[in-house]
Amino acid sequence: MPNRPATAVSPAPAPNPPGEYDGASPFPPDGPARRRGGGERVYVTVTAVIVVLPFLALGVSGWLLWGRLISTVDIVLFAVFYVLSGLGVTVGFHRGLTHGSYQAVRPLRTVLAVAGSMSFQGDVIGWVATHRRHHAFTDRPGDPHSPYRYGTHLIGQVRGLLHAHVGWLFRSDATSAERYAPDLLADVDIRRVARAFPVLCLLTLALPFGLGWLIGGSWLYGVTGLLWAGLVRIALLHHVTWSVNSLCHLIGERPFRTRRHDRATNLWPLALLSFGESWHNLHHADPTSARHGVDRGQIDPSAAVIRLFERLGWAHDVRWPTRARIDARRS
Structure with missing residues (x-):
């Protein structure tokens, strides 16, 4: 099967028979609409602050830069905190805690959970539960942030892109940690971090x-x-992470086979900023792999950090991809 971009749109499809999904129709409703209670309004308000405030900081930054230069201190601190919190998400939250791509010694496991939490992307248990649910229902009903929620016709794709990027954060669609992350609920240290x-x-x-x-x-x-x-660091890391949810299911190459309806893609422009997470097609073809960028020229900083931890004796049972395993998943 040749590589192809996942951007094709089609006319609005006819509704599916109940209980079936054809990969093109809008997802069925989650259920009857509920009135927002006080707790839910607080959740939406806090989410809005977390999403909007860093973005507004970009405007303030532009004003501060008008006619002057950013200081070296600002650049160094930005880089340090972006790398630490970003790797906390990719190496800690994602490849380690969500998928078990490696086993870390307990102090490292806890430190990475703390670093990921400082990305402002939610508590560690909720983050992991949501991402495991995403893999259980990728790009079909049940996926919390699929860009195909509203179908594959043009208007549906535009709505779906907005939904997958940020809109899903505001929906009344909580993910059960008891169902998707019972191992973390049983971990005293991770519960404390959460x-x-x-x-x-x-x-x-x-x-x-x-x-x-x-x-x-x-x-x-x-x-x-x-x-x-x-x-600004939080805002950039937010939008890079959300772009993996949205753009990396809509545009890019798909050299590896994934499950039915799963449209995860590789999107090279995001590779460095996402620490290798935008090699998303291989990740969905082989979710437990510690390396996502497996082809020539595919830089994967998160995999390099895991390799360093392994050599230091801080990580073990690393699930490195083998050539036979990679070739078996090619389209």
Whole structure:
């Protein structure tokens, strides 16, 4: 089967028979609409703040940059916090805790869970449960953030792209941790990290402010550190992660076979910013693989970090892909 982009659109399909999904029709409704209670309104409000505030910081950053340069302190702090929190998500939350691509010694497992929590993407148990559910129902009814939710016709694809990128965060569609992450609920250290998520959100903003002030010697460096290494860093990492949910199921190449209806793609422009997560087609073809970028020229920083942990004796039972396993999954 030749590689092909997953961008083709078609006329709006006829409704499916009950209980069936043809891969093109809109997903059936989740159930009867519910009125939002007080707790749910709080959830939506907090989600909106987490999504919108870092994005607004980009506008403030543009204003601060008008006619002046960003400082070296800002650049260094931005890079350090982006790498630490990003690898916490990719190496810790995703390849380690979600898929068991390797086993980490307990201190490393906990540190990575803390680092991932500082990305502002939700508590570790909720993140893992949602992602496991995504793999259980990829691009079919039950997937919490498929871009095919509204069908494959043009308008449906536009709505689906917005839904997969950020809209799903605002839906009343909670994922059961008891069903999808019972192993993490049974882990005392991971439960503690999950409960500490609000504190870690404050810490991920306070640290850039404090370090900026300490290194730069002025509160102004603290403010710009908070802006760049705090809010702008969070906004960029959010949209890179969400782009794997959205763009990496719509555009790109599909050199490997996936399950029926699964349209995960490889999207090379996101490879570095996502630490190798945008080699998404191989990941969905072989979810437990510790390496996602397996072909020549496919840079995978997360796999390199896992290799380093393995050599240091901090990770074991790493599921490295073999050539036979890779070839068996090619289209």
